[in-house]
Amino acid sequence: MAVPDDVVPLYSISILNISKATEIILNKIRDEFISKVNLAADEIEEENTVDNIQKKFSQEILLLLNKYLPRLDKTKIDLLINYLITQNIGLGNVEILLKDPNLEEITINNAHEPVWVYHRRYGWLKTNVKIPNEQRIRHYSTIIGRDVGKEITLLRPLMDAHLKTGDRVNATLSPISTKGNTITIRKFAERPWSITDFIKTNTISIDASAWIWLAIQHELSLLISGGTGSGKTSTLNAIANFFPPNQRIISIEDTRELILPNTLHWIPMETRLPNPEGKGEVTMLDLVINSLRMRPDRIIVGEIRRKAEAEVLFEAMHTGHSVYATLHANNVEETITRLTN
Ligand SMILES: Nc1ncnc2c1ncn2[C@@H]1O[C@H](COP(=O)(O)OP(=O)(O)OP(=O)(O)O)[C@@H](O)[C@H]1O
Ligand SMILES: [Mg+2]
Missing domain, CATH: 1.10.246 (Serum Albumin; Chain A, Domain 1)
Known part of the structure; x- marks a missing residue:
């Protein structure tokens, strides 16, 4: 409107x-x-x-x-x-916004301003939805976190979590976000990205797709790099459809985003932050090391951020596993520099 x-x-x-x-x-x-x-x-x-x-x-x-x-x-x-x-x-009127498959992002910025949404066709839009007060926004973050075993507190005012439906959620508390408490929901594509979607939208050529398919058939490992929001996770999801169904796949993510077909032998795992007393943390590195004892054929790592993670991944490759990961870098040279330095 x-x-x-x-x-x-x-x-x-x-x-x-x-x-x-x-x-x-x-x-x-x-x-x-x-x-x-x-x-x-x-x-x-x-x-x-x-x-x-x-x-x-x-x-x-x-x-x-x-x-x-x-x-x-x-x-x-x-x-x-x-x-x-x-x-x-649940999340009050935000639940209504969550039901619209045309919205990619739903953002609560504070209790004075309206909720903004990112629409597939029209981009950023203001909505007529307002959250009554800051306390309510905090309450929403708390219940979202509670459902997936995460916590947001004054001492830990930043939280990554996901809804039961899989949509990715980030929440922050004031005064870190100075205008008020925020919640950012990136909605899952109703249907996960597939390689045919990529071909149809000219994201990838048919030759390049065929080449990636061959590489995966021959158990090569792959790294997907790109900038923020460039489509790394979507690409990882699309190429995971090439994995053969008779192999065991273990995926490791900070927040669950990947959706693989039910026909695959797939064990998704997720990291956990420590509780306010500093206990119970399960890191990416813990999970990568643990996954090696779960007899995987292929290991997927949502995002490599630290040196130790990259080292363990290369070790996994040396011991005969195929590894698939995303890495934040703007081009191939930068990817190599980040891996070797
Ligand atoms: N080929 C494509 N064409 C159009 N939109 C796409 C394409 N690939 C991904 N997208 C959309 O772009 C957005 C960002 O994608 P994605 O989450 O895969 O990026 P990312 O690089 O993993 O982001 P981040 O750096 O936040 O992890 C999503 O809304 C996704 O649906
Ligand atoms: Mg990503």
Whole structure:
């Protein structure tokens, strides 16, 4: 939607408008409902019971609505139940943005400014979604982290995590991000990138693809280098489809991004940051070394950042494994310099 006097177009979702009076009642219902519905933690963990939880919530909310707001018709009741559920479990209105496959990025910058999104066709857009306060943004980061065993605290105000759906998340807390708490969600491509997509969009030539395929068939190792956001991870994902299904593949990433076909024999692993007492850290290097004891045929490393990681990878190559990794460098010369210095 174009907005006069604003160079940035608006991405507008329809959000239920409710009066102040109704809101007060809904908040009361919310408090009562939260104290009533006491779910066992392991019940929430089970992904397949999300529907059951929603059903259970709806029933409770319905009882409360009938108590506080009698004489509502069925459509209004459904709207309010839906509203209470989206506002109180999960990420509120951000959940609605997450459902649009055309959005590549969803960014919360602070509680005063609207949420911005990056649209596949239109680029950056402002939305009509606002997060009510800084505390809520922090709460969202906390629940995102909790689901995947990561923590964000004043002492560790930066967090890399991912949603259960796989979308990559970065969160920061104020005062490190000086205007407020931030959350950046890079949405997963609905369908992972494939080599045919790359050929169709002229990212790679047919000859080069055939050559990479041959190299992979013959168990050569590959390094993918490029600048930030240049498509390294997407390329790694695309070429992983060439791996033969009768080989064991172990992937190691800081945050899960790769999606390989179900037909492959694939064990994805992920690093972990230490907890606030400095315990429990599992580094990339730990995982690379560990993977060598898991009898892999191919090892995928999301991103090489440190010298030790590169050394272990080369050791893995020497002991007969094929290794696939990405590395941040702008061209081939720089890649070699980074590896040899
Ligand atoms: N060939 C392509 N054509 C168009 N878009 C692409 C292509 N390859 C990747 N993209 C898109 O570009 C964005 C960045 O891709 P990707 O995450 O693979 O980059 P990266 O180099 O790994 O980034 P980072 O440095 O953040 O790890 C993604 O949204 C991805 O879908
Ligand atoms: Mg990447």
